[in-house]
Amino acid sequence: MQRFIVFEGIDASGKETQAKLLSSFFTKKGFEVLLTHEPIYEEPIGKVIKSNLEKKISLSSETVAMLYAADRYEHYLKIKKALEENKIVISDRYKYSNMAYQGANGVDPKWIEEIEKFSLDPDIVFYIRVKPESTMKRRKEKDLYEENLEFQKKVFDIYEELSKKYKFIAIDGEKSIEEIHRDIINYF
Ligand code: ADP
Secondary structure, rough: OOEEEEEEOOOOHHHHHHHHHHHHHHHHHHOOEEEOOOOOOHHHHHHHHHHOOOOOOOOOHHHHHHHHHHHHHHHHHHHHHHHHHHOOEEEOOOHHHHHHHHHHOOOOOOOOHHHOOOOOOOOOOEEEEEEHHHHHHOOOOOHHHHOOOOHHHHHHHHHHHHHHHHEEEEEEEOOHHHHHHHHHHHEE
């Protein structure tokens, strides 16, 4: 059984919604689940990332990519522990977000792959595939850092490439929340 599950996609594609539904699905079946997300803005490295997103400080995209990789490595250690405790881990975003977002900011994707190679690969990545235009109506406060449609389009294009390269399971995110959930649980 696949126990390390990741959700990826552009802002407001429905990752958090589907991660929560999948977590409840497994909990009801009696599994222990670690439902988690990235970046972790409350943690020391995440705080620096947040300051940069809020434009309180101004860091280069390469530095930001390294900060995301560092934040993730700390996160990965928690994920590893949960997997060793036989939990199912569901993460809203993982290293592919660094490739998509910092890639859209002009950082060489190969270099990002290199600095991300220390974190374990997930068993399965659900890529919630939604056109950037469709998500603009759905945006919430947490997404406001990346509000620009042109930027979201660049991120979307990189996700399309990553999806092929890393064999993501692409899920049609334009459907209703319930339909998408049904499509996802078909894989278990
Ligand atoms: P993400 O974690 O990818 O940013 P969320 O799960 O937080 O996305 O969803 C963003 C917003 O869009 C929320 O208000 C959520 O209720 C809504 N939403 C999620 N999935 C769908 C869907 N399939 N159709 C319409 N709205 C959705």
